[in-house]
Structure formats: C-alpha cells, structure tokens
Amino acid sequence: MLGPDDLLVAETLGALASAYETTGDYASAEPLKLRALRIMEQALGPDHPRVARALTGLGGFYREMGDELKAEEMYQRSLAVFEKIGQTENPVVASLLNALGSVYYARGDYPNAEKQFDRSRVLWETLLGPDNFHIAPSYTHLGRVAYDAGDYAKAEATFQHALTLAEKGLGQEHTSVTGYLNDLADTYCTTGAYKKGEGLYERALAVHERKAAMSHPAVQDTLFGLARCAAEQGRLSDAAKLQTQASELEERYVALNLAVGSEREKLALLTELSSRLSRNVSLHVSLAPHDRAARDLAMLSILRSKGRVQDAMSASLSALRQRSGPEDQKLLDQLNDATAKLAKLILDGLPQKATPAEYQEQTKRLEEQRENLEVEISERSAGFYQRTQPVTLASVQALIPEDGALVEFAVYRPFDPKAPDNRKAYGAPRYVAYVLRRQGEVQWKELGEARTTDGAVDALRRALGDPQRRDVRELARGLDEKLMRPLRALTGKATQLLISPDGELNLLPFQALVDEQNRYLVERYGFTYLTSGRDLLRMKVARESKSVPLVIANPAFGESATEEKAKAATKWTEPKARRRSVTDARSLSELYFAPLGGTAQEANAIRKFFPDANFLTGEGATKSALKQTVAPRILHIATHGFFLQSPQTVADGDARAATATRGAEAAAESDNPLLRSGLALAGANRRGGAAADEGILTALEASGLNLWGTKLVVLSACDTGLGEVHNGEGVYGLRRAFVLAGAESLVMSLWPASDYSTRSLMASYYRNLKQGLGRGAAL
16 A cells, blocks of 8 residues: 555545646645655655756646746746756756746746747747747747737748647647647737638637536637627627636636635736726627626626635634644644734834844744644635525525615726727726616616726825815815716616725725715715625624623823833823824834824723623733634724825825824835734834734734624724725725625725814714614714
8 A cells, every 4th residue: 555655545536636736626736746746855855856847837837826926836846956966957847947937927927928939939949940839839928929910921920830749649639738829819800800810719619618628717818809890890689698608617716716815816816817807898798898798797796706715714714723633723723822922022113133135034934824824724715615505696686675775886997908908908097886676677877987986085084184285075075076976867866875895995985075966975874895896795694792792991001111211211290181192103113103092982882781791901902812802793992093004105295193093104115905904902112022912913813803693893093994005806904804804894094083082982983783773874
C-alpha cells in the first residue's frame, strides 16, 4: 500500500485536479494541486525539475482563475529553480517564458511582455524548429499586440498561424484549440468578416458540446464573442440571448469558485469578469433600450454581482460558526489571533531595533498567514452553507414591500461592439439605476457620467460636515436633480426606498437630498440601504440571537505614558468635558482620543428601554470583552470611530476643527482599508506597550466578531460609515467588517456629529424602536 506522501499519490491528485479544472471547478481542483506540489517538494526537494514543472502548471491554473499575482509568483519560482539547476533550455522553460509574458501583457507591461515572448519564441525555434505547435502561444500574443495596434492584417495572419500550429499538434477536437479559434474569430468580426468570425465561434462551441465541456470558461468567451458579432450587425435580440446564456454559465462558474479561496483570490476572480457586467448593461442601455430580455439581463447581472465577495466571505465564516466543532473553532481562533497580531504591527509601526525590511517581512508573513487561514476556512465550509434560493428577478421582487421600491444603482463602462475588442472598447464610467416594485416590470434610467456625479457627492458631503456652510440645500437640490428626480416617476407612490448604491454613492446620505418642493427626502421617504437587492434573500434566513443587548459606552481611553509623566510633572489635568479630533498625525500610534463623558448619559438613556442589557463602561469597555461576546440581540457602541486615509490620499487642507465630536483622522501605513478604520475602546491612548488589550479595534478585527444572530449594530460614533469605496463591493471599512461578522442591520454615520446631538438622536431612536417602528423608520 502507498502512503499519503508517495509520488504516485501526487500524480493521482494531479490527474483528479485536471478533471475538475476541465469543468471549471477550480474550487475543487486547487487544494488537490497544492497537496500534490507539497508531496513532490517533500519527496524530491524544492529544487527538483519536477517541482519546477508543477509550479509552472500551477501558475497556468491561477491565470485561468484570474489571479495574475499568484500566477506570476508561481512562474517566477519555477524559473528560479530552472536557472538554479542550470536547465534553462527545455520546452517547459519555453512555455514558462511565454506564460510569464502573458501575465505582463495582461498588466499592460508591454516591454516586459514582449521581452518574454521573444525569449520564448527563440527558445522554441532552437529546440523544435519553427513549425512546432508549442510556438503557437507566442504567435497568439504577437497577434494580440498587432490587434491592439490596429494592424488587423498582421493580427489575422499571426492568429491563423497560431491556430494552424495548435491544430497540427493537438488536433481540431481538443478544447485547448478553442482559444485560438476565438482570437481569429474576434479579428474577423472586428474587420466586418462576420460570417467567417461566426463560423469559427460556432466551431469552438461545437467542440465543447461534443466533449461535454460547456462549463469550461472558454465557452463564456465564445458566447460573448458571438454576441458582439451579432450586436455589430444589429441583431440585438440574438445578442441578448447569447449574453444571457453566457451569463448563466458564468453564474454557475462563479458560485463554484467563490466557495473557496481567500478574499484576495475571490476579488481577483471577479475583477477578471467585471467587464462582462458592463457589456450586459451596455447592451441594454446603449443598444437595445426597448428589449425586455436585455433589460432583465442587465438588472439580474447587477443583482448577482454587487457585494458578491462580501457575501461569500460572510457565508464561509457563518457556516463554520454554525457547525462549531472543536477544529472549526480552532481555525477561527487562529484567524482572529493572526488578525490581532497584524493589526498591532500596523498600528504600532516600525518596531524598535527592526529595519524597514524586517518590518515589511513580518507584515508580509502575517498577511500570508491570514490569507492561508481564509483559504482553509473556505474549504472547510464549502458545501455546508447553502443559499436559500437562487437569485432571480422574481425571487427578489417577491420580497419588496408593497409600499416600497428597490433602487439598484450601478457603475458601468459603456461597451462599443464596433470598436476593437480590448480596453479601447470601454468608455468612461457612468451611473445607471434600475427600479423594481413589488408588482410590475423593471424600470430604469441612465444617469450620466460618474465623474460629474461623484464630484457633486463629494461637494455635498464636505458641506454637510461643516456647520459654517450655508449652501447645503443648494448642493443637495442639485444632486437630487441628477439622481433622484429622474427616478421619482419610476418609484411611483412608494414611501419606502430600498437604496442599493454603487461607487461613491455608497458615501451619500440620500435622506439629505432636497426635492423640487424644497423638502429633504427624509420628509418624504423611509430609507433602507442594501449592498444589493440580493440582500433581501439573505435577510430571510432566520438568525437566533444568543444573548441580551450589549451597550459599550464612555470607554476610559487613558493616557500615554509620555502624557502621564508630563501631567505629573506639571500637575495639570485636562478638563473632562474637552473633546477634540486629532488630524494630520503621521500614524494612528500618534492619535489622542479625548474623553466622551456624554456617552455615559447615552448609555443611561438606553438602559430605560433595555433594562436587561449588559453595559460595559469605563475601564470595563475593553476590546477583549467585546471580542468575547456572542451574538447579542443588539450591539450599541458609543465611542470614537476613525477611518484613516492612506498616505497617498490624505487630502490637503481637509483638517477638521477640534470640536466635541466622536471622530479622528490620521495617515496610516497600510494599504488595507480594514486596518485603517476602527473603534477606540478602553486603553486606546495607552497603545504601543506590552498590554494584551490595547484598546484599538480595527475593522479587520471586528470582522472576526461572532454576530451571527445580532439583529442590529449601532455605531454611535463619527464617520463609522466611511471607508474605501470599491465599485461593485461597497465600502471597505467598519461597514463591511460588521456585515462579515454577521450583523443583520447597521446604523452608522457618514460625517462628524456632536456628542450632545448624538446622545439625543440615540435616545429618540430606541424610544421609536420600542414603540414598534422599524430599524430604519425609527431614525
């Protein structure tokens, strides 16, 4: 009998992984490939040629998944092994160089891409002669360079040569040949030779049909290519049918592959496919505005795509929490521990006696540890979590209240099917809104360039954050004219608006817009914010709270050791009522969190409505206490919140006055927005020491809280709704963190608010909740 680490086991694992890969099930293939690689490294050593070949294959696998970063890493590791052992003149290296060039080409690094392609072509010709099929990929990429340059005659000849070589080496019925058919077909459609192009696309489809491989990602490319060809000729109904077929295949492909992997890997997958959303929206908005199938395809594509990675990550964590076995809990504990260490390292900055290189290495090691744990969590939870029902227009529509309207905003880039099929075919980002009522058809409105609207959003937000400004109503009226007035005829008599924003609209308080009667929209509508209308399906899933409400208020932030010494020397104490936000700090480690005594009164007001609640205040309002809580029915946190801009984006002249508010700004070292936002708890000013609980809860740490069953999270602090906007995925900050943790609904702030006004608002809010108003209407 063979042991689990035998090389024959590795070969079997590789064969099984290839079978999964052929069907597009990368989620099942990846762990098998990685296990096979580990077996080979243990048995043969890391510098063996077989290990290098396995790394090359793994790089190709990650390229198919759209993870160019991991692909490049695998290719570079493989190339380093071959160079180290002096085996650089062989077919594997020739393929490797071509694949590495493809990564650079996809990144837009054309000089490096051309360099690697040339190295590959020369090596192939040296090894096998000029007519071997292994040279075909080199010709493919040379053809794409010619295509992008507009030299279609050269592109056609080069793609044809690549196809001839591939068919000669692999046969006409091999699924790997279909990519070469697609390239040549694309060129024919671009030059108006539609019959030739469609004939090649149909050949490619026939190969996959005969091989029962219609789930392969190349089929989606073929169908979108055929749709483009049809749209160019004005056959818009055919184009809609083809893109609908491609999108259904894509939906199954995405569902399979989001089941596993880290957040970065999931984002890479969807980034690779993001242009298709723009194609589906453009087909409707720009080409077929009266075609019902095109309209429904656009709306459904938006519903399925927005917030998809957030949902997948939340599902993995919640599935593991629901199973709650010892191994599952251990894995979650390891993830939270790695997150806490990473947060401390980032917040404290460069340790004493450590070089910048050592600091970067520590950070990279912890980031990789977190990513590996995310992958393992996804793998353990895959198959356990099942969506209650598929995302369809009908299933979402059935959950819209009778007096409500779902307003689904989306950012898209107009696609021109008559332009060359590359980046040049996509225009500048624009906004579109689709409106869905409980009864009736999908309605829509194109809303213009995103850049203009985003500028108006930014202007209004700045005005709202400055009590001295007198132009708020004027700016709010202008933005309403752009965004909401065109939609009012579509929302009809709805009084509840379910707003699903995209892009910078995620940072806009729609309630503050002013209509043509000079009324704030909050006087006219109730508002609920969703990441996507798909959230309505998620909210149907019953979640049982595990504990009574928890209120955290008036944390004892303390003083840094330096300030304690200074106060002792001068016998000076800061007035208790003083509030201030610290701006222009070099890093979070330099921020000071002033006392928030008013939040104690806020907690007392809440106690009247929830006498059974647990209250953590003063020195007891610690990070460790919060992390130990399990799904309280309500979680209310009254403290300082912050979102730190990265060093490159700290706005000049945007410092806020030192007022009695609950927010703070600074610059941060990390690129991860979840490490640049958070909440201040007890001991927040004493950070940087050896204490186990240092008082700063980053958003990344908050995402590890167990809130599956928590009905409502209220972050009674300034700017808690802010973060870094990612089109299609919402805001990366505390907002995303608490959704990942399992919170059903959130109340957050998009600007600074005074301690007094916040206290009054919260008392009124909970009074309204107890009187039976909904979580949104109670505000």
